[in-house]
Amino acid sequence: RVTRREDYREPDWLVPEIALDFELDPAATRVRAALKVTRNGGHDRPLVLMGDGLEPLAVRVDGKDAAWTMEGPDLVIALPGAAHRIETEVVIAPERNTQLQGLYASGGILCTQCESEGFRRITFFPDRPDVLTKYRVRMAAEKARYPVLLANGDPVAQGDLADGRHWAEWHDPFPKPSYLFALVAGDLVANRGSFTTMSGREVQLGIWVREPDLAKTDHALHALKLSMAWDEKVYGREYDLDVFNIVAVDDFNFGAMENKGLNVFNSRYILADPDTATDWDYDAVAAVVAHEYFHNWSGNRVTCRDWFQLSLKEGFTVFRDQSFSADQGSAAVKRIEDVRGLRASQFQEDAGPLAHPVRPDSYIEISNFYTATIYNKGAEVIRMMATILGPEKFRAATDIYFDRFDGTAATCEDFVRCMEEAGGVDLAQFRLWYSQAGTPRVSATLAQDGGKARLTLKQTVPPTPGQPEKAPMVLPLKLKLFGRVTGRALCDEQLVLLNRPEQELVFGNLTEPPVLSINRGFSAPVVVETDRTPDQLAFLSAHDDDPFARYEAMQQLMLDTLTAAVRGAPFDHGPVIEAVRNTLADTRLDRAFVADAVLLPSDSFIGDQMDIVDPEAIFRAREALRRELATALAGQWRDAYEANRANRFEYSPAAKGARRIKNVALGYIAASGAADAPALAFRQFEGADNMTDRQAALGTLVNGRSDERAAALAAFYDRYRGNALVLDKWFQTQALSTRDDTAEAVEKLAAHPDFTLANPNRARSVIGAFGVNQRAFHHPSGRGYRFVADQLLALDRINPQTAAKLLPPLGRWRRFDAERAARMRAELERIVATPGLSKDTFEQASKSLD
Numbered sequence: 001r002v003t004r005r006e007d008y009r010e011p012d013w014l015v016p017e018i019a020l021d022f023e024l025d026p027a028a029t030r031v032r033a034a035l036k037v038t039r040n041g042g043h044d045r046p047l048v049l050m051g052d053g054l055e056p057l058a059v060r061v062d063g064k065d066a067a068w069t070m071e072g073p074d075l076v077i078a079l080p081g082a083a084h085r086i087e088t089e090v091v092i093a094p095e096r097n098t099q100l101q102g103l104y105a106s107g108g109i110l111c112t113q114c115e116s117e118g119f120r121r122i123t124f125f126p127d128r129p130d131v132l133t134k135y136r137v138r139m140a141a142e143k144a145r146y147p148v149l150l151a152n153g154d155p156v157a158q159g160d161l162a163d164g165r166h167w168a169e170w171h172d173p174f175p176k177p178s179y180l181f182a183l184v185a186g187d188l189v190a191n192r193g194s195f196t197t198m199s200g201r202e203v204q205l206g207i208w209v210r211e212p213d214l215a216k217t218d219h220a221l222h223a224l225k226l227s228m229a230w231d232e233k234v235y236g237r238e239y240d241l242d243v244f245n246i247v248a249v250d251d252f253n254f255g256a257m258e259n260k261g262l263n264v265f266n267s268r269y270i271l272a273d274p275d276t277a278t279d280w281d282y283d284a285v286a287a288v289v290a291h292e293y294f295h296n297w298s299g300n301r302v303t304c305r306d307w308f309q310l311s312l313k314e315g316f317t318v319f320r321d322q323s324f325s326a327d328q329g330s331a332a333v334k335r336i337e338d339v340r341g342l343r344a345s346q347f348q349e350d351a352g353p354l355a356h357p358v359r360p361d362s363y364i365e366i367s368n369f370y371t372a373t374i375y376n377k378g379a380e381v382i383r384m385m386a387t388i389l390g391p392e393k394f395r396a397a398t399d400i401y402f403d404r405f406d407g408t409a410a411t412c413e414d415f416v417r418c419m420e421e422a423g424g425v426d427l428a429q430f431r432l433w434y435s436q437a438g439t440p441r442v443s444a445t446l447a448q449d450g451g452k453a454r455l456t457l458k459q460t461v462p463p464t465p466g467q468p469e470k471a472p473m474v475l476p477l478k479l480k481l482f483g484r485v486t487g488r489a490l491c492d493e494q495l496v497l498l499n500r501p502e503q504e505l506v507f508g509n510l511t512e513p514p515v516l517s518i519n520r521g522f523s524a525p526v527v528v529e530t531d532r533t534p535d536q537l538a539f540l541s542a543h544d545d546d547p548f549a550r551y552e553a554m555q556q557l558m559l560d561t562l563t564a565a566v567r568g569a570p571f572d573h574g575p576v577i578e579a580v581r582n583t584l585a586d587t588r589l590d591r592a593f594v595a596d597a598v599l600l601p602s603d604s605f606i607g608d609q610m611d612i613v614d615p616e617a618i619f620r621a622r623e624a625l626r627r628e629l630a631t632a633l634a635g636q637w638r639d640a641y642e643a644n645r646a647n648r649f650e651y652s653p654a655a656k657g658a659r660r661i662k663n664v665a666l667g668y669i670a671a672s673g674a675a676d677a678p679a680l681a682f683r684q685f686e687g688a689d690n691m692t693d694r695q696a697a698l699g700t701l702v703n704g705r706s707d708e709r710a711a712a713l714a715a716f717y718d719r720y721r722g723n724a725l726v727l728d729k730w731f732q733t734q735a736l737s738t739r740d741d742t743a744e745a746v747e748k749l750a751a752h753p754d755f756t757l758a759n760p761n762r763a764r765s766v767i768g769a770f771g772v773n774q775r776a777f778h779h780p781s782g783r784g785y786r787f788v789a790d791q792l793l794a795l796d797r798i799n800p801q802t803a804a805k806l807l808p809p810l811g812r813w814r815r816f817d818a819e820r821a822a823r824m825r826a827e828l829e830r831i832v833a834t835p836g837l838s839k840d841t842f843e844q845a846s847k848s849l850d
C-alpha cells in the first residue's frame with residue numbers, strides 16, 4: 001500500500017478533546033479513551049479510528065453501546081450528527097511489544113514512542129498529524145514498581161489507591177497531534193533544575209533516569225538550560241509549560257523524541273561522564289537535547305500537516321541544533337563535521353536506489369523516511385535560504401512563520417512563503433530543492449587572460465529513481481579569488497546564485513595569477529569539480545581565509561591523489577605530505593581544526609568518487625598514503641602527541657581539540673609501524689582519565705595484531721561489562737577494525753553472550769558499524785553480505801523499524817563489480833522472498849532491487 005502526497009485530504013473528523021485512562025500493567029494494560037469528535041465539513045462519511053493490532057472491547061457513542069465494524073486494523077463507526085462523544089476500551093501488552101513503538105517496556109520502565117504511527121498501537125484514533133487535540137491523561141499503576149508517573153503537560157492531581165496502586169493525572173493545555181503523546185511509568189529519580197524564561201515564567205526541569213545513572217545527567221541538564229536560553233536569544237522563542245521533563249530509556253529505536261513537555265531519549269544521548277562518554281558523546285548529548293528542545297516550537301507549536309512535510313520540522317530543527325552547537329565552540333570545526341556527516345550518509349543515499357526528495361512524493365512505510373535526506377539535506381535547504389536572505393531577514397521570516405502558523409499543522413510551502421515575504425525574494429526556482437532528488441554537480445573552471453579571469457560554472461543534477469530529467473537549480477555559491485604570489489585576496493567574497501545550466505563571471509584588474517576558492521563554508525550542498533592543480537590546492541590549504549575552504553582544499557588534494565592511485569594513474573604523495581606538514585606546523589590554528597584537516601578521507605568517501613568501487617584497491621592506496629605521511633612526518637606526529645598529552649580531563653573546546661589532535665597523532669604513530677606504538681597506545685589506554693583517550697587507544701590497537709590488542713580488549717570488557725552503553729563501544733570498535741579478518745570477527749561478536757538484537761543500540765553497534773566498514777563488509781567471499789542479511793531478517797521479526805535501517809549498505813550493489821553485485825542482489829532477493837517480512841524492510845529491499 002503506497003501513500004501519495006497528492007492524495008492529501010483534510011480529515012473527515014476532528015477530535016478537539018480526548019481523555020485517556022490507563023490501568024498500567026506490563027502484561028495487560030487497559031486503555032479507555034473518551035473522544036469528543038466533530039464532523040469536519042458537509043460530508044456523510046463515517047468516523048474511522050485507526051488501530052494497529054487493537055481489538056475493541058467496548059465502543060460507546062454518546063454513552064450508549066453502538067454499532068461498529070472493523071476495516072482491517074481500523075475501527076469504523078457511522079455517526080448521525082455533527083458532534084459526538086466516543087468511548088473505546090482496549091487491552092495491550094507493553095512487555096510483549098518488541099517493536100518499541102506504542103507503549104512498551106524498557107528495563108522495567110513503561111514508556112511510549114508514537115511518532116510516526118505508534119499512537120494507534122495504544123488506542124483507536126485518527127492518528128495523523130493534522131488532527132490536533134487537547135489531552136487529559138489519567139494513569140494508575142503499582143506504586144512499588146512504578147513510583148513515578150509522567151505524561152505530557154502539567155501534573156494536576158495524584159493519589160493512592162487500594163492494593164498498592166497509585167494514580168496521577170496530567171493535563172496538556174496545548175492541542176497536539178497524537179504522535180506527540182507520551183507517558184512514562186517507572187522507578188526513576190530526577191536531576192532537577194529550573195529555568196526562568198525571558199517573560200519571567202519559572203520552569204521546573206527534570207532529567208529522569210534510574211538511580212545508578214543519576215550522576216551522569218549534569219551535562220544533559222546544563223545543555224537543556226543553554227538550549228532554552230539560546231532559543232530565546234536567537235529565535236525569540238520561549239518555553240510554554242511549567243514543567244519540562246526528559247526520560248532516558250535503554251531500548252529506543254532512534255535518538256530521542258520531542259513529545260510535548262516529556263521528551264523520551266535513548267539513554268546514549270543523555271548519560272555522560274568522563275569515564276564512560278567520549279567527547280563525541282558529550283557533543284551528541286548536547287546536540288540532541290537541543291534538537292528535541294527546539295522541536296517545542298519547530299515541530300510542536302507548529303507541526304506538520306502530513307508526513308510528506310516531515311522535513312518542515314526535522315530539517316529546520318537540525319539547522320537550529322547545528323547553529324546552537326556552532327555557537328558553543330568552534331563554528332568552523334562544527335561545519336566541517338556536519339559536512340563530513342552529510343557526505344558520508346546523505347550524498348550516498350542521494351546517489352543510490354533509495355534517493356528521494358526532501359519532500360517525498362510517496363511512501364510505503366513512513367518510518368523509512370527518517371533519513372539523512374529529510375534531516376540533513378533538509379537542514380542544508382534551510383541554511384541556503386538563511387544565506388540568501390541574510391541573518392536579519394531570515395529572523396524576520398521565522399518570526400512570521402512561528403506567529404502565523406502557531407497551533408496549526410503547516411507545510412514546507414508555508415515555510416518558503418514566509419521566507420519570500422520577509423526576504424523580498426522569489427524562491428520559485430529554489431523550491432526545486434524540495435522536489436528534486438540527487439546531489440547537484442558543479443564544474444568550475446577559471447581561465448586567466450592577462451589582467452582578467454573568466455570563471456565558467458556549469459551545473460547538472462543526476463537522474464534518480466523516478467526522476468530521469470532534472471531542471472537546473474538555484475545553487476548559492478560563495479567564492480573568492482586569491483593571488484598565487486602574495487596570497488592576498490583579489491576580490492571580496494561573492495555570493496553567486498548559479499541558476500542556469502551554465503554561467504560565466506569575469507574578474508578584472510588582476511595583478512597576479514588567481515586561485516579559486518569556491519563553495520566557501522559549503523554554502524551549497526553540492527559536489528564541486530574544479531581544474532585546480534595540486535599546487536593550487538596546497539596553496540589554499542595554507543592561505544585561504546575561510547577555514548572550511550582550507551579544510552576542503554586539503555581534502556580535495558588528498559582525494560585527487562588517492563583516486564589517481566586507485567585508478568592506477570600516476571600520482572605523487574609529495575604535495576599531500578607538504579600540505580600536512582605545513583598545517584601541523586601552523587601554531588595559529590585551532591588544534592581541533594588541524595586534527596580534522598590532516599585526516600585522510602574515509603574508504604567509503606573515496607569509493608563514492610568512483611563508478612565502480614574497488615574496496616581492496618582503495619584500502620591499499622589509503623594505507624600506503626597513511627604510512628608515507630606517518631613516516632615522513634614521524635617527528636611532527638611525536639611532537640603533536642607529546643605536546644597534547646598530559647592534561648586532566650576537562651570538557652572545553654581547547655581540551656577537546658588537544659585530545660583530538662593527540663589521538664590523530666597516535667593513529668599516525670601506529671601507522672608508521674614504529675616498534676613502540678602498541679606500548680604507547682596501551683599506556684594511554686591504561687592511564688587515561690577519560691573515555692575519549694581510552695577508546696582512541698583501543699581503536700588504534702584493534703587495527704593491529706599486538707599482544708597489547710588482546711590485553712586491552714579484555715581489560716575494557718572486564719571494566720565495563722555492566723555498562724551497556726560502553727559495551728556498545730567495545731562491540732563497535734571491533735566491528736570497525738581495518739584488520740582483514742573483521743568479516744569473520746563480527747560473526748563471532750554476534751554469537752557473544754552480550755550480543756542481543758532486542759536492544760537497538762547493541763544491534764547497531766555490530767551490524768550497523770560493520771555495514772559502513774567498506775572493506776570488511778565487501779569481503780570478496782560475500783560472507784559480510786550474508787551476515788548482515790541473516791541478522792537483518794532475524795531482527796525484522798521483532799523490530800522492523802530498526803531492521804530496515806540496516807539495509808542500505810546491501811542496496812548499493814550497482815556500485816560494485818559484477819561478482820559482488822550478484823552476491824548482494826542474491827541477499828536482497830532472499831530478503832524480499834522471506835515470508836512474513838515487514839513492510840519496512842520490504843520497501844527498502846524491493847526499492848534497492850528495482
Ligand code: ARG
Nearest residue numbers: 115116254256257258367370
Ligand atoms: N522526531 C524524532 C526526532 O528527530 C525522531 C522520531 C523518529 N521516528 C521514526 N519513526 N523514525 O527528534
Ligand code: ZN
Nearest residue numbers: 291295314317
Ligand atoms: Zn527531530
